[in-house]
Amino acid sequence: MTAAQLTLVQIDNYGPWTVTPEPRREMDLQTLQSRLFADLAQYIGNRGGYVFFTRFDNMVAVTNGLDRRDHDLLQESVGNRFPVTVSLGVGVDEVPIEALESATRRVQAAGSAQSSDRSEAFAGEFRDAAGDEDVHIAHFDVNDATGKYTDRMNEFDSFINIEHGYASLMKYMREEHGALSFFVGGDNVIAVCPDLAHDDYMGAIDHVADDADVQLKVGVGSGATPHDAGYAAKHALEDCRYEGTLVEFA
Amino acid sequence: MTAAQLTLVQIDNYGPWTVTPEPRREMDLQTLQSRLFADLAQYIGNRGGYVFFTRFDNMVAVTNGLDRRDHDLLQESVGNRFPVTVSLGVGVDEVPIEALESATRRVQAAGSAQSSDRSEAFAGEFRDAAGDEDVHIAHFDVNDATGKYTDRMNEFDSFINIEHGYASLMKYMREEHGALSFFVGGDNVIAVCPDLAHDDYMGAIDHVADDADVQLKVGVGSGATPHDAGYAAKHALEDCRYEGTLVEFA
């Protein structure tokens, strides 16, 4: 049974910090944000988790396999090495959006994202046991994105197309299934899903083809951790490539 | 007169590399991508330019103030420190999308994004002189995003709203004005624009309010470099905040 553990990582009082005492150089902010994300990707990733940059000041992680102590240490280490601190909320649920809802509510309960009083809040529940079917990851990409877009259009128009497909997918998967879909670069989208069937994924692909005129394919995997599930999904996506199919399960 | 210099940074043969000999760990790829972007943000940013992560394997930079030698060294330094190399194309035009079109065509002419034969291609034209009105930057954000979204909704639904507003804005600005709009985290979008009037920006804000139900405001600045223009735009956006207005020019 699916039991996704979702963590919200929210930078404390970040908006005000970026303009105090004067607006800070934009490229310094971009550097800070992307390096913080990179460090989370390493820390969470080498414990079997996944993290997505989302809005950078708010990042969403799937953290099955990471316990309270792992989160504690992450928070301490960020505070030791960055000029900002982070608050953490953790939730567990069969449906990813519900887990994130709990996680977010825990952070919100500790104070506003723009409150100077809140610093390094941390509350959550954790998945104790680890089941082989705890996490479901779907790895989507765009059919022949290089041939259709990258090698043919200017980069911004390529980006608009990919982005348009992503916007359509993210909304559909969230509304229909409570799944969370994240753009991860290139033409790739990774979704954290409940336990869905072949037809559910086919439905999503059809929807995006109709709605945004973007042709997706998807590999799906499950596992005890996001990495296990995601790695299986990547292999399944390779199968799509070789077989010419649109949906493959690991 | 506007003369935006746009650089396309494209990782060479990245797609195949990510799955050779086996799919690589997703969080290592995320780390690599975001650190490459961070390094570009530092290098380009401390020379007065701006770079946007776009799709990470393809990044778009506004590089007024950086000459051929600066680009050469950037390419060499990336090759010395990362397991991947980058190709660069540079174009100059009054309309940003046209400059990017030239930049992209130069990279495409050197070979496919997924060709193992192309490595560290580099071609471009450069803006010699520097005029005070060469670059126009518009810095948009969402009115009270913290109160309306971040402190109230779960993070994914906040993200869907912000993303939806961004998708609407990016498309409108590109189609109406040949401007390039990039999400830069939080509730912020930075657009590289031709020389536009107050009503043009008001038109964009109205469109997004109608189309996506997201209320934006914008500060606009111009300068010899993206940093100069963007820094002025940030101050203008602060003016919007204090004055309660929707469009301010520096």
Place this chain on the structure above:
Amino acid sequence: MTAAQLTLVQIDNYGPWTVTPEPRREMDLQTLQSRLFADLAQYIGNRGGYVFFTRFDNMVAVTNGLDRRDHDLLQESVGNRFPVTVSLGVGVDEVPIEALESATRRVQAAGSAQSSDRSEAFAGEFRDAAGDEDVHIAHFDVNDATGKYTDRMNEFDSFINIEHGYASLMKYMREEHGALSFFVGGDNVIAVCPDLAHDDYMGAIDHVADDADVQLKVGVGSGATPHDAGYAAKHALEDCRYEGTLVEFA
């Protein structure tokens, strides 16, 4: 009983790589080396271990608490994100130099540091159980280094003094006790030691005062991991500061 687990991290074929096809920019090499070290410090450090930069192309880590799988993943992740790969050797012994001797021999047995045939070699033995006295860490610093050196001399002469004290200490501790002492910045030296007595440390401090005219003090801790032992040592060193003593055990 002490049972230090030592890991040698050696960059594969690094010397030749730095001059192929032409000498690479020195500052790019410095960046690469220090970032690789930083990543090891995070990975090993947040699992309770310690790593020292040593010669940068060869780094020495105390890895009690990290098993074979942790080392495997470290090696894979470095290979995914850097233009170089690393070989790893691991050894366990009551005397740190003996553990490193085994660790080094395992890497050497796989091929020369400058062989293009050796890549990602990995061999070792691991400490299974974890005892509270497995690791002994001594944290030395220089008495009033700021007042005597930093605020008074030019930085190079300050450095020569600190360096001179370090050279004297490292040699003494290695020869007398088989302990490994590493300069970690500022006026700090961290030593991985066998189980030593108060007088042994007093002997080292006296030796350095005589030999190099540098006045050290030291805090000593022990634990199941380097972090546990080192953290206790830091607190003991704080005790020296408050008490005005030269040797304190946690």
Place this chain on the structure above:
Amino acid sequence: MTAAQLTLVQIDNYGPWTVTPEPRREMDLQTLQSRLFADLAQYIGNRGGYVFFTRFDNMVAVTNGLDRRDHDLLQESVGNRFPVTVSLGVGVDEVPIEALESATRRVQAAGSAQSSDRSEAFAGEFRDAAGDEDVHIAHFDVNDATGKYTDRMNEFDSFINIEHGYASLMKYMREEHGALSFFVGGDNVIAVCPDLAHDDYMGAIDHVADDADVQLKVGVGSGATPHDAGYAAKHALEDCRYEGTLVEFA
């Protein structure tokens, strides 16, 4: 005529910060220090300068080619992205140690390295013109270090040997010539020198062979910037390798 521009980069009030409110995790400090150094290496390095990690909390840079504005921006950018700030002092002299003496005195005049009152101090003089002989760089390495040490001894004993040779060289070059020698990893030492003759370098090599039983060779270059001089020195060192000589000038 030589005119080396030396910059001292000193972290403000770092010692107290590392133990406030409690001692911080050592591996976080190591990460912070080495990443700060890496960023300086990129910033200074891609402007033609060299920076050395020295004691990490105090770093020494050769900054011919970087003006006041470059230093200003460096200081601002560090403050935006790290939890610590840096003070900068700059000096120019024919003899490197004299330039560093001036640079250090300027930082010391602004307050103690452990004063909470001093933050982002910056004072200095700059080399206006750029002459082809402004900077002299000598790049030393150890003859057959891999064969004699790395592939044969345990890593700590290799390190002791290299370190011993370095300690001997740094002291000799400073006392005899006012030159500053820095270990840069592996078996490499880079020295910033006044204008020295072949016999001066031969004298240094002989001294180290006698004093520390370590056989060095050296390539020497000069140029308008450290990179120009250092790159020529690297090529000269390659010449030593091919010719079997001990001292080569570019």
